[in-house]
Amino acid sequence: MTNKHLTIGTLSRMTATKVETIRFYEKSGLLAKPARTEGNYRSYAPADLNRLSFIRRARDLGFSLDQIRVLLDLADDRSRSCEAVDEIAKEHLAEVERKIADLKALQRELDRLLSQCRCGTVAECRIIETLSPLPLEVN
Amino acid sequence: MTNKHLTIGTLSRMTATKVETIRFYEKSGLLAKPARTEGNYRSYAPADLNRLSFIRRARDLGFSLDQIRVLLDLADDRSRSCEAVDEIAKEHLAEVERKIADLKALQRELDRLLSQCRCGTVAECRIIETLSPLPLEVN
DNA sequence: AAGGTCCCTATAGTGACTACAGGGTTAGAT
DNA sequence: ATCTAACCCTGTAGTCACTATAGGGACCTT
Ligand SMILES: [Zn+2]
Ligand SMILES: [Zn+2]
Ligand SMILES: [Zn+2]
Ligand SMILES: [Zn+2]
Numbered sequence: 001m002t003n004k005h006l007t008i009g010t011l012s013r014m015t016a017t018k019v020e021t022i023r024f025y026e027k028s029g030l031l032a033k034p035a036r037t038e039g040n041y042r043s044y045a046p047a048d049l050n051r052l053s054f055i056r057r058a059r060d061l062g063f064s065l066d067q068i069r070v071l072l073d074l075a076d077d078r079s080r081s082c083e084a085v086d087e088i089a090k091e092h093l094a095e096v097e098r099k100i101a102d103l104k105a106l107q108r109e110l111d112r113l114l115s116q117c118r119c120g121t122v123a124e125c126r127i128i129e130t131l132s133p134l135p136l137e138v139n
Numbered sequence: 140m141t142n143k144h145l146t147i148g149t150l151s152r153m154t155a156t157k158v159e160t161i162r163f164y165e166k167s168g169l170l171a172k173p174a175r176t177e178g179n180y181r182s183y184a185p186a187d188l189n190r191l192s193f194i195r196r197a198r199d200l201g202f203s204l205d206q207i208r209v210l211l212d213l214a215d216d217r218s219r220s221c222e223a224v225d226e227i228a229k230e231h232l233a234e235v236e237r238k239i240a241d242l243k244a245l246q247r248e249l250d251r252l253l254s255q256c257r258c259g260t261v262a263e264c265r266i267i268e269t270l271s272p273l274p275l276e277v278n
Numbered sequence: 279a280a281g282g283t284c285c286c287t288a289t290a291g292t293g294a295c296t297a298c299a300g301g302g303t304t305a306g307a308t
Numbered sequence: 309a310t311c312t313a314a315c316c317c318t319g320t321a322g323t324c325a326c327t328a329t330a331g332g333g334a335c336c337t338t
Binding site: 159167178203205 | 334
């Protein structure tokens with residue numbers, strides 16, 4: 001019953017990954033082309049499950065597919081130093097922190113915008129006014 | 140010298156928008172198709188500058204083109220209540236706040252990941268280990 | 279007349295999927 | 309044995325907001 005070979009649907013359920021996404025990872029070179037059954041169905045080994053799980057966890061942490069490609073390559077060479085791994089993670093963390101800062105600035109702007117609205121007509125709406133460079137009648 | 144009609148390049152410089160982006164906005168229906176010169180060049184009026192400035196400011200604040208389309212429609216009907224405007228802005232603010240929360244959770248995870256690395260070989264790297272579901276030798 | 283800068287259309291690429299269309303395969307129930 | 313639902317296949321196109329070519333035409337200055 002617990003066959004060593006998995007269908008794409010089983011893999012999909014086990015990793016909470018859509019079938020199309022698995023095929024997309026294959027086309028992108030992140031997953032190797034698996035063996036096929038007589039009926040041309042993809043037939044996955046447990047190692048593929050491991051690899052896909054790795055990819056999904058890394059994606060959940062926001063790593064890009066390019067970064068994951070490198071991480072997977074690095075993971076294969078077990079004896080080398082993990083410096084390069086750290087660097088990718090640090091770089092990603094820095095990017096996340098930059099995005100947070102950008103979004104916080106945005107949040108402040110939007111808060112300010114919203115607090116100014118007195119809820120009248122569009123003509124006197126401070127939100128529209130702030131977005132408009134000049135009176136809109138200038139034509 | 141200050142001609143009423145602007146070329147796409149002038150508009151581009153005045154709004155810090157790439158020429159291609161302006162043409163893209165036209166194709167997307169955000170900007171009306173402008174008049175053309177004899178040589179088939181786009182010829183913009185000041186109203187187009189206003190509209191493009193509006194779009195760019197709203198984009199800077201992270202509104203989607205769909206949201207901007209609605210905002211522009213609302214802005215045209217000056218006598219109506221600005222409730223709908225507020226709602227779009229509030230919705231957008233909520234989305235920004237959700238993104239910030241998501242990224243902060245990510246930041247914590249990445250911090251934890253990075254703090255655990257003892258900088259040895261890949262075989263003992265906690266980052267790789269955390270991403271891997273099982274020992275990678277399982278094959 | 280030549281050169282540089284501007285402008286035109288149309289198409290394809292980005293990232294990371296997602297959603298069809300239009301079929302073939304298989305497992306379980308009848 | 310047959311049916312049918314659920315699964316799987318390939319290939320293509322769509323998402324968002326642009327960006328980047330390719331291959332030309334227009335305009336201005338010298
Ligand atoms: Zn209001
Ligand atoms: Zn308002
Ligand atoms: Zn380290
Ligand atoms: Zn490490």
